[in-house]
Amino acid sequence: MLLAEVHGSTAAIGYGLAAIGPGIGVGLVFSAYIQSTARQPESSRLTLPFVWIGFAVIEALALFGIAFGFIWAK
């Protein structure tokens, strides 16, 4: 017996859920960079490369979300 039914594209719901994690992750990376620069401004040049490394790895997951949303959509 059918209790409930959802029409439409579940890929859209999937992408929405998949964007939560990377959104929080990128926010954490940049907040850490801003806080560390606020505490010790001379360290900003040293920590900047790590900002981009962290951003790249996290954003890769977010872009997976949008790419697979198109690939797996019916």
Added chain:
Amino acid sequence: MTGQEPLDKPDGDDGQAPLNSGLGMTALSYLIAGILVWGLIGWLVDRWLDAGGIATGIGVVLGAAGGVYLIVRRLGA
């Protein structure tokens, strides 16, 4: 503003990457370019082999890995 001294950075102090707002665009563009290019190649392989979507997925993952590697190499420590 016209009385200011023009900024004279000693050349060569930023060794590997230009320290400006172009860095963020570079990082994002490597990722997107990687996913698009290798996703496209994977999709073409899909059509050639009639594999039903798996080659596109592999291409996307490879492209993202390549993009991350490039960012770490060019912008990382």
Added chain:
Amino acid sequence: MNGQPSILAAEFPPTIQEFFPPSIAPWGGDNPWFTRITLMVWIATAIIIVFFLVAYRNPQMVPTKRQWIAESIYGFGRNSIAKEMIGADGVRFAPYLTSLFLFIFGVNLFAILPGFQISPNSHFAFPAMLATISYVLFNYVGIRKHGLGKYLKMAMVPPAPWYILPLLVPIEFASTFLIRPFSLSVRLFANMFAGHMLLLVFTLGGFAMINANGLLAPVSVLSWLFTIALTFLEFMVIALQAYVFTVLTASYVQGALADEH
């Protein structure tokens, strides 16, 4: 209020036809190129050229007010954009970068000026042409400095072990030669297009709500207040987009001129 004639200036919801204003040719007829968008581009260019010509008519050591304003604007383009991005070598690009910044800013400013209220950059041709010029510029500068083979090698071959290179070279190629001009033009176009569309939606929405039901008048006023707030935001977006376009062009020129380490 329900029996009043419609006071809509255009249909709601706004369609793409809003971006193609009617022809204003004084000889009549219906041509798609002489609209108020063309007039805006001519006016903006004329103002910039005339202002700088007049300000530098009699240059003096102790600058007059007009000369000081012109020097400040050029100083901003030269110091903060050209010299900071490209280094000491960047002074020869400063005139082009300043003109680019002023042109984009001036032309975009018409998006919030009453009477015109559309930016020519919301037609994709204008940002596409500007991005093409920047693309040709940074490639030509790089090729002329390093030679074609060395420039391509520098742009497309990253420092990586040889066995991963086939994976990375297409990515580098796409990132430098395909995505850069595309992203430059689409960023400017999308911002101007979306800004205009937002202002249209909130303005026409206010009118549409009053036409639908007279009791919605407070909501309409709220919609129009939001339009005013969005206009201020649009001004910030206009200045920022002009700055970002110019800074990114300077950054690409710097990347093309950079010596390999």
